[in-house]
Amino acid sequence: METIRNYLENMFLGLPLTDDIIAAKEELLGMMEDKYQELKNEGKTENEAIGIVISEFGNLDELAETLGIKATVKQKTELPIVSYERAEQYIEEARAVAPKTALGVWLCIMSPTVLLTLLGLYGIKLISVREDFLVAIGLICIIVFVAIAVSIFIRYSGKLDEYEDLQEIAFKLDYKTEQMVSEVWAQEKPNYSSAVSSSVIAYIISGLPVIVSPLLIENEGIPVLAVVVTLTIVAFATYNLISKGGVNEACKVLLQVEDYEIKKKSNKTYKVVSQVYWLLAVAIYLGYSFITNNWHISWIIWPVAGVLFGAIKIIILR
Amino acid sequence: MISSDVIRGYNDTMILYLLFHKPSYGYEISKQIRIMTDEKYVIKETTLYSAFKRLEANGLIDSFAGTKTNGKPRTYYRITDDGRKYYKEKCDEWKVTQEVVEKFILKENEDGNN
Numbered sequence A: 001m002e003t004i005r006n007y008l009e010n011m012f013l014g015l016p017l018t019d020d021i022i023a024a025k026e027e028l029l030g031m032m033e034d035k036y037q038e039l040k041n042e043g044k045t046e047n048e049a050i051g052i053v054i055s056e057f058g059n060l061d062e063l064a065e066t067l068g069i070k071a072t073v074k075q076k077t078e079l080p081i082v083s084y085e086r087a088e089q090y091i092e093e094a095r096a097v098a099p100k101t102a103l104g105v106w107l108c109i110m111s112p113t114v115l116l117t118l119l120g121l122y123g124i125k126l127i128s129v130r131e132d133f134l135v136a137i138g139l140i141c142i143i144v145f146v147a148i149a150v151s152i153f154i155r156y157s158g159k160l161d162e163y164e165d166l167q168e169i170a171f172k173l174d175y176k177t178e179q180m181v182s183e184v185w186a187q188e189k190p191n192y193s194s195a196v197s198s199s200v201i202a203y204i205i206s207g208l209p210v211i212v213s214p215l216l217i218e219n220e221g222i223p224v225l226a227v228v229v230t231l232t233i234v235a236f237a238t239y240n241l242i243s244k245g246g247v248n249e250a251c252k253v254l255l256q257v258e259d260y261e262i263k264k265k266s267n268k269t270y271k272v273v274s275q276v277y278w279l280l281a282v283a284i285y286l287g288y289s290f291i292t293n294n295w296h297i298s299w300i301i302w303p304v305a306g307v308l309f310g311a312i313k314i315i316i317l318r
Numbered sequence B: 001m002i003s004s005d006v007i008r009g010y011n012d013t014m015i016l017y018l019l020f021h022k023p024s025y026g027y028e029i030s031k032q033i034r035i036m037t038d039e040k041y042v043i044k045e046t047t048l049y050s051a052f053k054r055l056e057a058n059g060l061i062d063s064f065a066g067t068k069t070n071g072k073p074r075t076y077y078r079i080t081d082d083g084r085k086y087y088k089e090k091c092d093e094w095k096v097t098q099e100v101v102e103k104f105i106l107k108e109n110e111d112g113n114n
Helices: A002-011 A019-041 A046-055 A060-067 A070-078 A084-110 A113-123 A131-163 A175-206 A208-216 A221-255 A260-292 A301-317 B004-019 B026-036 B045-057 B081-102
Strands: B061-067 B073-079
Touching (some): A060 B045, A084 A175, A113 A131, A113 A221, A175 A221, B004 B081, B045 B061
Antiparallel strands (some): B061 B073
16 A cells, blocks of 8 residues: 555655645545555455556646646656665764764863863862973873864764765655655654753753852862863763754755755855864964963853854854 | 547546436546446546546536545545536537448458458
């Protein structure tokens, strides 16, 4: 039965969903179902029944005139079709890549924490090594973390490159593929929604340690350690968000829903600007911190850069 | 099996005949056609549907929603007065057509090779 529905849906693929067409599809399906049922009752096998129903269906050209879709029937094949296999692969790649990307971002956010922890502990006199020695260890950690993150980005970002065209051109899915993607999306959506809400809560809470700790204890080291807590919360919240978001995003691209249209238009500019922007942010962060040695405060550049990026994104995509 | 091109002009006649005494729906009509012609003519779903729509647009039949046994909606068709008139015209037309074409068909005993 599902085969018959698929067959019919494929025949109607790409046609505008006018009332006439929906009605035609429904009535034709009804006729086919009736015939199928009767053939089954006569003792035909599933395959025989489907074969007969499909062979006796006729063709859409005949309907085109009656439904006033002649022009559409002719040109409907022009949009490229994304195959079931490709859609499936894209979702699988997205599923595989997202945690890796998330790990890379996690490493970037966590990179200054070793340095900050050491300085914090030094500040509250828990360790009494020379300060520049601690800074050296901390900086090495930053470099190592970022280096691993960059290698992850380079290794995995390419995996999704071959699917980039899906975000830039209009295409269509056949009925079976669309069903599959919708099902995956329906499964994934609640996970993603809960990841978004828990991450948002985490982001809001993340500011608390920095605000509250100086009020409780007056000590040079405590605010720095509070920053470590903040960064850690942010890092995990972001990890959660990105790793759960991969499949969700892929499904949205495949189903061509929500912000897909916007992306299509300015994907290129957006990409260039965002790359330059974040590299610049890293340069400013490292430059400022090294020159002034204000590591305990320079992290502020990240939340500021994040919010600012949101604004820039809106301007580019408008 | 008869090719659909040959019989095209008479699909309307068949449908109107089957609706003449009582309303009916898509599958029922296609089944009747198959049975009455001893499976020599099987009407395609798309042919039948476009015939319905054409007849409906010309006011020869009209449609109404009925329900089928499992509760799913099903469209029924019913002949109109215009449809009855048209059907009679088509019958007359066929008689003449048959007469005309018949003149050009070799009879068994006229066939040189019998």
